[in-house]
Amino acid sequence: MSAQHEGGMAAVHRVVVLGAGYAGMAAAIQLAARVKRREDVQVTLVNAQERFTERMRLHMTATGRRLAELSIPDLLEGTGARFVCGWVTAVDADAKNVRIDDGRVLPYDTLVYALGGVADTAAVPGAEEHAYTLDGAQDAEVLADRLARLGSGTVVVAGGGLTGVESAAEIAERHPELDVVLLDRREPGAAMNPKARAYLQAALERLGVRVRGGAEVVKVLPGAVELADGESIAADVVLWTSGTRVSPLAAVAGLTVDERGRIVTDATLRSVSHPEVYAVGDAAAISQGYGVMHGTCQGGMPTGVHAAVSIVRALKGRRPKPFRFGYYHTPVSLGRHDAVVQFTHPDDSPRRICLTGRTAARYKEMVTAAPWPTYGRMKKMPASGAFWPRGGRFTRGREAR
Numbered sequence: 001m002s003a004q005h006e007g008g009m010a011a012v013h014r015v016v017v018l019g020a021g022y023a024g025m026a027a028a029i030q031l032a033a034r035v036k037r038r039e040d041v042q043v044t045l046v047n048a049q050e051r052f053t054e055r056m057r058l059h060m061t062a063t064g065r066r067l068a069e070l071s072i073p074d075l076l077e078g079t080g081a082r083f084v085c086g087w088v089t090a091v092d093a094d095a096k097n098v099r100i101d102d103g104r105v106l107p108y109d110t111l112v113y114a115l116g117g118v119a120d121t122a123a124v125p126g127a128e129e130h131a132y133t134l135d136g137a138q139d140a141e142v143l144a145d146r147l148a149r150l151g152s153g154t155v156v157v158a159g160g161g162l163t164g165v166e167s168a169a170e171i172a173e174r175h176p177e178l179d180v181v182l183l184d185r186r187e188p189g190a191a192m193n194p195k196a197r198a199y200l201q202a203a204l205e206r207l208g209v210r211v212r213g214g215a216e217v218v219k220v221l222p223g224a225v226e227l228a229d230g231e232s233i234a235a236d237v238v239l240w241t242s243g244t245r246v247s248p249l250a251a252v253a254g255l256t257v258d259e260r261g262r263i264v265t266d267a268t269l270r271s272v273s274h275p276e277v278y279a280v281g282d283a284a285a286i287s288q289g290y291g292v293m294h295g296t297c298q299g300g301m302p303t304g305v306h307a308a309v310s311i312v313r314a315l316k317g318r319r320p321k322p323f324r325f326g327y328y329h330t331p332v333s334l335g336r337h338d339a340v341v342q343f344t345h346p347d348d349s350p351r352r353i354c355l356t357g358r359t360a361a362r363y364k365e366m367v368t369a370a371p372w373p374t375y376g377r378m379k380k381m382p383a384s385g386a387f388w389p390r391g392g393r394f395t396r397g398r399e400a401r
């Protein structure tokens with residue numbers, strides 16, 4: 001069903017994409033490029049900021065490096081897609097519209113939900129109030145300012161996942177005057193092969209990061225964190241990178257979500273409860289043969305492209321195809337001149353091969369810099385965005401439900 005023009009003649013199919021992160025941007029640009037010549041399809045992209053946030057660089061922003069000025073409206077220019085800058089406050093899945101904080105209501109026929117996720121500061125008491133996060137450029141800039149003014153003291157990075165490791169390394173390298181402590185239940189790099197893990201841990205040691213595995217933070221206080229065993233660690237700054245949580249908008253709207261609030265999709269990335277809604281990126285719970293995908297840019301961009309291609313197929317009366325994706329690498333920066341890249345099997349388990357040192361740092365920078373030029377290419381040549389590893393036998397045999 002699409003909106004009828006006055007007089008009941010041509011019908012315009014309204015596609016609204018929520019969120020212009022890595023996945024939403026991929027969906028919007030791919031779709032806009034493919035329907036550029038169609039007057040019966042209108043694409044609208046909604047995002048909280050006009051500037052595209054290179055989220056993969058936020059640990060660098062947190063140490064004072066400025067992000068590039070990447071304008072979303074400029075990128076969309078010439079595609080016919082509309083950009084709406086605003087904060088989405090509600091999705092009405094029955095009336096099929098979206099509410100923006102300035103009072104605007106945007107009706108849709110198809111919705112692409114790509115609102116991403118943020119650090120899970122609700123996981124322990126005090127984190128929301130007292131910890132810094134890397135949820136957006138502004139959060140990272142506030143942290144950068146605080147670190148620059150500290151002079152001396154302790155920075156606790158809570159969460160030894162990849163964001164935690166990259167942040168701890170970056171802060172320690174940029175601020176050798178600060179004592180950086182990395183806390184997690186597991187040891188950093190636990191999912192890597194022994195060689196990559198050892199390299200990562202040695203790099204952290206070289207940078208002076210004090211790593212505490214087996215440490216579970218249960219509370220964040222104004223000047224300290226409390227561990228499960230009762231120990232308290234003094235902290236002038238706490239950076240929370242542990243876990244992710246998603247916006248409650250989808251659950252409130254009545255869409256079927258998983259235990260973490262992510263929209264549960266069918267094999268073609270449509271909501272299992274509301275097939276006119278596609279969910280992509282970190283906000284979606286997407287099952288593959290090896291399990292539910294975890295949030296990454298490497299998987300998020302393909303989900304956006306696939307949703308766009310599926311929408312175009314559906315508009316032509318064709319069946320959308322199942323989405324298939326296999327992981328291929330885990331690149332981790334260790335300051336500005338060092339990194340480790342763990343190559344992976346499609347299910348994200350580590351292969352034997354990895355890159356380290358300056359070669360790995362160059363590889364990581366290439367990966368981080370890739371999305372924006374990729375969108376530029378897709379705008380001119382949409383098919384250029386449709387290449388990613390499908391996962392081979394790890395994802396084969398999936399049928400659209």
Ligand SMILES: Cc1cc2nc3c(=O)[nH]c(=O)nc-3n(C[C@H](O)[C@H](O)[C@H](O)COP(=O)(O)OP(=O)(O)OC[C@H]3O[C@@H](n4cnc5c(N)ncnc54)[C@H](O)[C@@H]3O)c2cc1C
Nearest residue numbers: 019021022023048055087088115116281282295296297298
């Ligand atoms: C420091 C750091 C390093 C990382 N490094 C890597 C890496 O090397 N490789 C990798 O694959 N992944 C990496 N990631 C993870 C990766 O950034 C995420 O998986 C990815 O950003 C998810 O993309 P997304 O489009 O789903 O969401 P996001 O990129 O988070 O985009 C969501 C967008 O929606 C907007 N938004 C949210 N809510 C609203 C609302 N209510 N109204 C309006 N707009 C809204 C946000 O402002 C944002 O623009 C890293 C993450 C961090 C923090």
